[in-house]
Amino acid sequence: MTQHHFLFLSPSGSTRVAAWAAAEELGRLGAQCRITDLSPVLRREAPLPNPLPGECLWVGSPVYCDHALPQVMNCIAELSPSDGRSAVPFVTWGGICSGTALLEMGAALERQGYAIMGAAKIMAEHASLWCYPNPLGRGRPNQSDLEQMRLLARAVRQRLVDREAGKLAGRITSTTLDYQTERNKNKAAAASLEAAKRRASPLLADGARCSGCGLCVDICPVGARRMASPPSPDETCILCKACARCCPQEAITVDTSGFLERLRTMAAECGEEQETRVFL
Ligand SMILES: Cc1cc2nc3c(=O)[nH]c(=O)nc-3n(C[C@H](O)[C@H](O)[C@H](O)COP(=O)(O)O)c2cc1C
Ligand code: SF4
Ligand code: SF4
Structure with a gap:
C-alpha cells in the first residue's frame, strides 16, 4: 500500500491542522504516513528527509501575498526528479485571495515528474490579524473545512489503490488549479513577498x-x-x-x-x- 509523506510550512498552525486532518484520516484507513514540518529543517535542527520510492507527497503552504511561501517552492524545486510519483498540493488562505499559489505548486510538482492526485485550498484565519477580535477567516479552518481535507484523503487513497490494481485511476493536472479570474491572476503576478x-x-x-x-x-x-x-x-x-x-x-x-x-x-x-x- 502507498505511503504518504506530508511536508509543510505553517508559521501560525492552520496548514499543520489541515495536514493532520488528512494524515489522521489516511491512518484510520490503514495507510502509513510520515510528517515533515519544514520549520525545524529551515532552522537547521533537522535534515530534509528524502522522498521514499512510491510515496505520495502532500505539500502544504499558506498563501502569502498571493503565492506559496518561497521556502516551500524551493523545497519542491530541490526534490529529486520523480518518475510517476504522486503528489497532492494544498494551501491555507486568509480570506483575501488564494492567488496563484496552488497553481504554482501544482505546476512545480509536475515539472519534477509528479502526477497530481488532487489538491485543496482551505480557508483559515488571517494570520496577520491576530490582534483583531473579528479577523478575516475567524474560526477557520472549522470542522467542515477539515472534513474537506478528510474527503480529499479518502479520494486520493482510492485513486492510488485503483492505480496499484492496474485500473484507470483519476488524477488532475495543474491546469485544473487555474481557477482565478484574469483580474486576480494579474494582481498575483504583480504581488510578491519581497x-x-x-x-x-x-x-x-x-x-x-x-x-x-x-x-x-x-x-x-x-x-x-x-x-x-x-x-x-x-x-x-x-x-x-x-x-x-x-x-x-x-x-x-x-x-x-x-x-x-x-x-x-x-x-x-x-x-x-x-x-x-x-x-x-
Ligand atoms: C505576510 C502574510 C501575507 C499573507 N497573504 C495572504 C494573501 O495574499 N491572501 C490571503 O487570503 N491570505 C494571506 N495571508 C493569510 C494566510 O494565508 C493565512 O493566515 C494562512 O492560513 C496562514 O497559514 P499558517 O497558519 O499555516 O501559517 C497572509 C498572511 C501573512 C502573515
Ligand atoms: S524580549 Fe522579545 S525581542 Fe527580546 S529576545 Fe525576548 S522575545 Fe525577543
Ligand atoms: S516575522 Fe520574520 S523574523 Fe519574525 S518570526 Fe516571522 S519570519 Fe521570523
Missing part, C-alpha cells in the same frame, strides 16, 4: 525593552532571527510576525492600524468566495 517586505518596516526589537530571552529566535519558523542584542531578522524573514506575537516584553511592535479595513476592501475587490475547495 515587495511586501520592501514596504513593511523590519521587525526590529526595541533594545530598551528587550530582555534577551531569545523566545523570538526560537519561535521563528524559518530561522530568520539571530540572537543579538536585540535580535533582528535577516533577509529570509517571511513577515509572519510570530516573533512580535510571542515577545513577552512587547519589544517588537507591528503597526496594524487600519489593517483589517484595508484587507476587507482587498477581499471584496478580489471577490473570491470565502470557501474551502477540493480539486479532484
Whole structure:
C-alpha cells in the first residue's frame, strides 16, 4: 500500500491542522504516513528527509501575498526528479485571495515528474490579524473545512489503490488549479513577498525593552532571527510576525492600524468566495 509523506510550512498552525486532518484520516484507513514540518529543517535542527520510492507527497503552504511561501517552492524545486510519483498540493488562505499559489505548486510538482492526485485550498484565519477580535477567516479552518481535507484523503487513497490494481485511476493536472479570474491572476503576478517586505518596516526589537530571552529566535519558523542584542531578522524573514506575537516584553511592535479595513476592501475587490475547495 502507498505511503504518504506530508511536508509543510505553517508559521501560525492552520496548514499543520489541515495536514493532520488528512494524515489522521489516511491512518484510520490503514495507510502509513510520515510528517515533515519544514520549520525545524529551515532552522537547521533537522535534515530534509528524502522522498521514499512510491510515496505520495502532500505539500502544504499558506498563501502569502498571493503565492506559496518561497521556502516551500524551493523545497519542491530541490526534490529529486520523480518518475510517476504522486503528489497532492494544498494551501491555507486568509480570506483575501488564494492567488496563484496552488497553481504554482501544482505546476512545480509536475515539472519534477509528479502526477497530481488532487489538491485543496482551505480557508483559515488571517494570520496577520491576530490582534483583531473579528479577523478575516475567524474560526477557520472549522470542522467542515477539515472534513474537506478528510474527503480529499479518502479520494486520493482510492485513486492510488485503483492505480496499484492496474485500473484507470483519476488524477488532475495543474491546469485544473487555474481557477482565478484574469483580474486576480494579474494582481498575483504583480504581488510578491519581497515587495511586501520592501514596504513593511523590519521587525526590529526595541533594545530598551528587550530582555534577551531569545523566545523570538526560537519561535521563528524559518530561522530568520539571530540572537543579538536585540535580535533582528535577516533577509529570509517571511513577515509572519510570530516573533512580535510571542515577545513577552512587547519589544517588537507591528503597526496594524487600519489593517483589517484595508484587507476587507482587498477581499471584496478580489471577490473570491470565502470557501474551502477540493480539486479532484
Ligand atoms: C505576510 C502574510 C501575507 C499573507 N497573504 C495572504 C494573501 O495574499 N491572501 C490571503 O487570503 N491570505 C494571506 N495571508 C493569510 C494566510 O494565508 C493565512 O493566515 C494562512 O492560513 C496562514 O497559514 P499558517 O497558519 O499555516 O501559517 C497572509 C498572511 C501573512 C502573515
Ligand atoms: S522575545 Fe522579545 S524580549 Fe525576548 S529576545 Fe525577543 S525581542 Fe527580546
Ligand atoms: S523574523 Fe519574525 S516575522 Fe520574520 S519570519 Fe521570523 S518570526 Fe516571522
